Amino acid sequence: MDSILKELHLTRQAARKLIQLSNEDINAILNRLADETVRETARLLAANQLDLERMDPADPKYDRLLLNPQRLEDIAQDIRKVAQLPSPLGRILEGRTLPNGLELKKISVPMGVIGIVYESRPNVTFDVFALCLKSGNAAVLKGSRDAHFSNLAIVDLIKNILTDYGLTQIVYLAPSEREALLPILTANAYIDLVIPRGSQGLIDFVRKNATVPVIETGAGIVHTYFDASGDLAKGSAIVNNAKTRRVSVCNALDTLIVHAARLNDLADLLAPLAEHQVELFADEMSLAQLQGKYPAELLALAEAQHFGTEFLSYKMSVKTVANLQEALDHIDRYSSRHSETIVAEDLAVQEQFLRNVDAAVVYANASTAFTDGSQFGMGAEIGISTQKLHARGPMALPELTSYKWVVKGTGQIRA
Numbered sequence: 001m002d003s004i005l006k007e008l009h010l011t012r013q014a015a016r017k018l019i020q021l022s023n024e025d026i027n028a029i030l031n032r033l034a035d036e037t038v039r040e041t042a043r044l045l046a047a048n049q050l051d052l053e054r055m056d057p058a059d060p061k062y063d064r065l066l067l068n069p070q071r072l073e074d075i076a077q078d079i080r081k082v083a084q085l086p087s088p089l090g091r092i093l094e095g096r097t098l099p100n101g102l103e104l105k106k107i108s109v110p111m112g113v114i115g116i117v118y119e120s121r122p123n124v125t126f127d128v129f130a131l132c133l134k135s136g137n138a139a140v141l142k143g144s145r146d147a148h149f150s151n152l153a154i155v156d157l158i159k160n161i162l163t164d165y166g167l168t169q170i171v172y173l174a175p176s177e178r179e180a181l182l183p184i185l186t187a188n189a190y191i192d193l194v195i196p197r198g199s200q201g202l203i204d205f206v207r208k209n210a211t212v213p214v215i216e217t218g219a220g221i222v223h224t225y226f227d228a229s230g231d232l233a234k235g236s237a238i239v240n241n242a243k244t245r246r247v248s249v250c251n252a253l254d255t256l257i258v259h260a261a262r263l264n265d266l267a268d269l270l271a272p273l274a275e276h277q278v279e280l281f282a283d284e285m286s287l288a289q290l291q292g293k294y295p296a297e298l299l300a301l302a303e304a305q306h307f308g309t310e311f312l313s314y315k316m317s318v319k320t321v322a323n324l325q326e327a328l329d330h331i332d333r334y335s336s337r338h339s340e341t342i343v344a345e346d347l348a349v350q351e352q353f354l355r356n357v358d359a360a361v362v363y364a365n366a367s368t369a370f371t372d373g374s375q376f377g378m379g380a381e382i383g384i385s386t387q388k389l390h391a392r393g394p395m396a397l398p399e400l401t402s403y404k405w406v407v408k409g410t411g412q413i414r415a
Contacts, residue, residue: 004183007172008190014169015113015138023087030083034076047153060312061120063248075126082130082379088397103408108401110136112192117142119198122150127380135400138170148176185210197383217383219310220250220338222368225327227344228261235343240272241367248312251339251371255317257327267293281306282318308334337386339368360393
């Protein structure tokens with residue numbers, strides 16, 4: 001506990017030095033990190049392999065934990081994209097001159113010190129550091145034991161670069177043990193904001209125990225509604241991509257909602273899923289349509305727990321509805337307010353869906369796999385917020401800033 005607080009104090013002090021860095025210095029650090037990430041691929045993969053050896057490959061978290069040369073190259077590209085983005089700092093958000101001559105400006109500034117709590121995703125270590133540095137924030141990283149060796153290697157790489165700038169303390173990797181979490185969640189004197197990324201259990205623990213302000217990046221319980229007017233080819237491609245591209249991510253599809261008028265097309269709609277051995281939990285009407293047309297060993301009758309579940313695996317539920325309103329009601333009941341999509345050619349139905357669904361990201365005729373900061377042109381993301389205060393959806397540079405009022409006068413006093 002004392003050692004953690006000592007490190008947090010040093011991180012807080014180091015955060016004050018960040019304001020002295022020019023945007024050019026920040027970009028130079030990021031580009032160097034991108035280059036070193038590719039150059040040190042072998043070392044990073046060796047550390048990652050130590051973590052992978054401790055996890056069952058059948059565990060849904062295995063894919064999240066996995067690094068490979070292509071993923072490291074992609075990470076490096078994302079870091080370079082962050083460097084290319086304009087600085088979010090010093091922007092004049094609002095400005096005016098009062099009748100008494102006072103000049104007011106509302107200017108974007110760093111949050112200060114941001115804590116990130118995350119599980120089994122070493123890529124988050126890169127993303128968080130890059131976004132925090134670009135936005136002038138110090139970073140406190142609380143990874144899980146699953147990614148212990150990977151995170152150590154990544155932070156060592158980062159600190160080697162920061163040594164040349166005398167800023168090694170702006171990133172602190174907390175111990176991976178669970179006991180180290182609570183001191184971080186209650187370190188109000190040192191941390192300005194905590195963002196949890198991981199399972200619903202982790203997010204619930206952070207929300208219940210933190211005294212530091214929290215932005216939730218909630219679990220993704222994701223739906224696709226295939227309307228009576230839906231195009232079969234579009235729908236089949238969207239469902240397959242949303243479900244099977246990466247099953248372990250929060251924007252992966254969990255429940256297909258199908259209009260009863262299109263049940264005859266259901267087997268064709270889901271045919272690509274059979275190639276990926278996706279297990280379906282179908283309600284009675286959809287089950288009847290799929291029997292004999294979808295592998296029997298992958299087909300089961302849906303039970304109550306199969307709706308409102310984030311599977312994070314090759315499993316999915318299927319719900320039949322009589323109309324759009326029933327689809328909207330089902331989503332409202334079970335959604336985690338993350339990402340939802342409709343497949344429909346009827347523009348009026350599209351608009352009603354987009355207007356009525358309460359989620360951070362709502363799509364029409366597109367895969368929910370696009371809910372990603374990099375895909376949204378943000379360079380990278382620090383999380384996908386499912387709450388409504390301060391930030392919602394993919395969070396990147398602007399969401400990691402606050403603001404202050406700067407007031408200039410000529411000697412004015414208030415009566």
